[in-house]
Amino acid sequence: MLALLAAIYAVLPEVQRLRLGLAWKSQALLGIVAVGIILALELYEVRPPVCPSMFGGFCRWLVLPEGEVGASRKVAFLVAFGWLVLAVVIHNRSRPSLGNVPTFTQLAQELLDEEQFGDALKLLEPRMDLLARASRRRCWQQRLHDWLEEFGPTDPNSFATLAHRPGDRRFSAETWPTWASGPIRLLACVVPHCQRSESAASDMLQMLFNSSKLLDYVAERRPYFGLALIRHQVYGAADFSERFLSRLIASPGSALYHELATNLVTDGPVAYALPIRNRLLHFLFADARHAEQLSAWKGVGGYIERLLDGEERPDYWTWLNGDQSWFEDERYRDPIFMGLVFFDIMVRSAAHQNVLGHMWLYYLRHFARRLEAGYDSSGEGIDQEAEFPVRAARLLYELAQIVKGWVELFENLPEDSVHRQFPPRRESPGSIPHAAALTLGDVLATVALSDRIDRGVAQTLNDVILRSIRDFHDDGGELSRMRGWLIQALLDGGNTADRRRYYNRLADLFADTDHFLRHEIEDYATELVNRMNEAGAA
DSSP states (O other): OHHHHHHHHHHSOHHHHHHHHHTHHHHHHHHHHHHHHHHHHHHHOOOOOOOOGGGGGGHHHHSOOOSSSOHHHHHHHHHHHHHHHHHHHHHHHOOOOGGGHHHHHHHHHHHHHTTOHHHHHHHHGGGHHHHHHHHTTOSHHHHHHHHHHTOSOOOTTSHHHHHOOTTTTTTSOTTSOHHHHHHHHHGGGTSOOOHHHHHHHHHHHHHHHHOHHHHHHHHHTOTTHHHHHHSSOOTTHHHHHHHHHHHHHTSTTSHHHHHHHTOOOEETTTEEOOOTTSHHHHHHHTTHHHHHHHTHHHHHHHHHHHHHTTSSOTTHHHHHTSBOTTHHHHGGGOHHHHHHHHHHHHHHHHHHTTOOSOTTTTHHHHHHHHHHHHOOOOSTTOOTTSSSOBHHHHHHHHHHHHHHHHHTHHHHSOTTOGGGSOOSOSSSOOSHHHHHHHHHHHHHHHHHTOSSSOHHHHHHHHHHHHHHHHTSOOOSSHHHHHHHHHHHHHHHTTTOSOHHHHHHHHHHHHHTSOHHHHHHTHHHHHHHHHHHHHHHHO
8 A cells, every 4th residue: 555655656746746745734644544553454453343233234245254364454455445545535625724825835936946837836826816815814814813803992093993994893892992802802812823824925926926937938838827816806916917918919829819819709789708718808808897907908008009119029010011911811910900809808898897987998099199100101012002001001990990889889888878978078088988089089180190191091091980970870869969079079189289280181081081971971071160260260
């Protein structure tokens, strides 16, 4: 039996050996008892007790027959077999406890120092919930100690009073006199403080959050371990989420790219379906409050801005200003296109779930400005008369379509949605359709005033944006009001400084717009003329 256990231990992976070491107390107790019983049966031939008569006919199944090998040795074999089974069960069923947090974090620390990231993450992953709770003093031993220590009235002038949240002091005898609560506070000395476990858990989490080499490994090899790190509301999770998502969007072929490419199925007119198999997207957006708490837009939006500024890939603009003929095949490996899809899923999920806030969709106005700033279709072999001469033009079109779709969410949202409420101020609305309308106006101004973007591209984008006005039918109610809001947002153009030049460019583009579309948006034309007259008079 001992030889068999030694052989099993020899072939166990490193992580399983470490797990076995964490449960050594229960394994040792089982082994001592089993060895003692086996030695007694083997050396002293202790005979098993007689089967009670009350079992009747069952005794013939319970009593071991005599033979060349005595009954005691047969029992010893059964004990050894039971030992093996129970040892395996204990190994598989053992759960980490608060007391062994310092032990397994030290083991994980050694593996991380040796850059054995795979073994370290296998050891830590099933214990991430325990680490998070221990670092926040949410394990039952810690909560009991803190409850006893704080039992009774709190000094109203102390910091503890300010730090307490509603509900924190339930059943804590706030109204008791000090002399009555004092003896109960003394019981806190009996319950362990678990400070060592708390410190070990906090230190380990901060190492996981801040190790750049580990981040590279997680993003490339174990992306779903990243979820185990960011799903708990602990200090440092939001910053890690930003770096983690930034690294994923920077790596075509990453898990994020795969999930975005396989998630392009809508769940009704508002949101996307978020199947559980797409674990990253499902965690972030099935409950969009997770994305809001982690500021999920930062990692993706920040990387795209750096990419368009030339800080990430200096050759990227050469690709953007190249022929877009094969863009349909290339787009699912392009960071900007996939970033736009990421924002689209995020914003639509928030609107569908009635999560108040614009989810920083304003990032797209900055994307549009940067795409315009680097736009250049003068390269060799570029057909400037094509609908989209270069990839940058196609990305501007995709961006405008996505923002236009967010504006049009207004009509498909339920009437009691917070995103159908008109904000009192136009400058920075928190509702998604209204914020998207302002962003669409900014995009229109960026395109209309550009001397770099080809005239045909500007005309196409202008027509796409103006169709969003037509889609809000004049019903004399909320749709009419939203139509007016959108017209004002487009003509404001992100508070463009040179209003006269902006209105002249809009009038020039409107003159070449399809005749039927112009007929359907006469209110836009009237307001544009009024604005031009006001600008001329000024």
